[in-house]
Amino acid sequence: MKRCIYLYCFLLLFISCKKNITETKETTKSGPINIPDSIKIAIDSIGGITKTSATLYLFVQSGNENVMDRGILYGTDKAFAQDTLKASATVTYGNGAFKLTLSELTPGTTYFFKPYVKDRNGLFIYGDSANFTTVVPLQAKVYIDSLSFVSADSLWKYWDMLYPWGSDHNGSARMYADNVSLLGNNTLRISAFRVPQTEGKSGADPYLTIAYHSGAIHAKQKIELTDQEPYWVISGDFQVPTMIGSWPAFWITGANSWPPEIDMMEFKGNNTCWQNTVDGTDWQHTSWQTTPTVVSNAGGWHNYKMIFYRTSSTMIAEDLFIDGIKEATHIADFMNKPFWLIINMQMEGSSGSFGSGPQSAQMQVRNVYLASYNAIP
Known part of the structure; x- marks a missing residue:
């Protein structure tokens, strides 16, 4: 009879430990992911500026494998406090390089922009800002x-x-x-x-x-x-x-x-x-x-x-x-x-x-x- 009681207690302890291990793993899955490499993004060049459009070339300098989304914020406010728009890249080239073509811009206007990436944790990381001026209509x-x-x-x-x-x-x-x-x-x-x-x-x-x-x-x-x-x-x-x-x-x-x-x-x-x-x-x-x-x-x-x-x-x-x-x-x-x-x-x-x-x-x-x-x- 004692042997049966010991066996029953052992089984309860085993099941309890197994349950705790499983819960720990699930908690880890739902928590933040450790991203060892820092992500850095930069502007390569600006080209194709017309009266109403411009093409921006950008690239992720490091941590490209941890990037879930990349693009730019842009607008006419240097501080990006008002009228700020967002454009997300749909195509990447090579190791993190991408380009964005902005359209329907206002002629003869200075636009400010800064690149961003979003990592696997949903955090946004920004690069340095820059600007360009659309072509003034010839009059x-x-x-x-x-x-x-x-x-x-x-x-x-x-x-x-x-x-x-x-x-x-x-x-x-x-x-x-x-x-x-x-x-x-x-x-x-x-x-x-x-x-x-x-x-x-x-x-x-x-x-x-x-x-x-x-x-x-x-x-x-x-x-x-x-x-x-x-x-x-x-x-x-x-x-x-x-x-x-x-x-x-x-x-x-x-x-x-x-x-x-x-x-x-x-x-x-x-x-x-x-x-x-x-x-x-x-x-x-x-x-x-x-x-x-x-x-x-x-x-x-x-x-x-x-x-x-x-x-x-x-x-x-x-x-x-x-x-x-x-x-x-x-x-x-x-x-x-x-x-x-x-x-x-x-x-x-x-x-x-x-x-x-x-x-x-x-x-x-x-x-x-x-x-x-x-x-x-």
């Missing part, structure tokens, strides 16, 4: 629309007579509004005539004796490369004289000081077009970039154009064209410097000494176009 602001010479009303809407500073400049011609006329067909003519007696000297350096009446116009709109308008196009069709003593020009010059200056078209008594850029600290300390181009049938109609754009916070580049062919690229320190746009028929000076010019000369202009852009195409 043109047309200041002169190629039809400014179609009527007198249009001419006066976009242009003023003479130079911005008055009637005199660096040649032997004095400017008068009567020497500017419209010919119809959106064409403007500037005429220069020798006067029978002098009117004294020019009021501008080098103070030449006045021998001609001529004409000049300047655009009412100033030109200035800024962060808001970093790209400009200036263009026009011209028929110019090329005889000694004639000095037609299509140019921009500093509105507040000289230099700066850019000559898009300048002829000085022959068939060579001079395209110049003048930079410097003041008029006594200048540097010149000069590109002379021989133009076939220079007295016929030709198009002269400049594309003018920002290259840094202080520097610009200007691409100079004749008939659609780029003849030069000049670089200068012209950011945030306002310019006047001028069309004029000066005489003698750089094109010939006093008395060397013709009795008369004329130039014709049409299709002058001036526009800025809010971004660089």
Whole structure:
């Protein structure tokens, strides 16, 4: 009888121990899993940025085998406190690398993002944040629309007579509004005539004796490369004289000081077009970039154009064209410097000494176009 009692007690003890072992194992299963390797996530690169989308390349640096989910948080709030969105990766590449393409973004907007992973315990681990800016939509602001010479009303809407500073400049011609006329067909003519007696000297350096009446116009709109308008196009069709003593020009010059200056078209008594850029600290300390181009049938109609754009916070580049062919690229320190746009028929000076010019000369202009852009195409 005692033997039966001992056996019964032994069986009860065995069953009780077995039950405790099983319960311990089940408790371990439902508790936190030990993840020995730390998980680290990083940003590889950002690419494919458009007006409304961007592709982000990321990777798990370590602990990839313990990652259950990976993706990014993103939004326009740098602190990720408001309007934060979540994007989860659906495809991984190799050892933890993945990419995400974000769409339906707002153009011209800075987005902040940071990668995340979720481990087997459901804990989120974040990487460093970064940002990108979607492309700004290209918008043109047309200041002169190629039809400014179609009527007198249009001419006066976009242009003023003479130079911005008055009637005199660096040649032997004095400017008068009567020497500017419209010919119809959106064409403007500037005429220069020798006067029978002098009117004294020019009021501008080098103070030449006045021998001609001529004409000049300047655009009412100033030109200035800024962060808001970093790209400009200036263009026009011209028929110019090329005889000694004639000095037609299509140019921009500093509105507040000289230099700066850019000559898009300048002829000085022959068939060579001079395209110049003048930079410097003041008029006594200048540097010149000069590109002379021989133009076939220079007295016929030709198009002269400049594309003018920002290259840094202080520097610009200007691409100079004749008939659609780029003849030069000049670089200068012209950011945030306002310019006047001028069309004029000066005489003698750089094109010939006093008395060397013709009795008369004329130039014709049409299709002058001036526009800025809010971004660089």
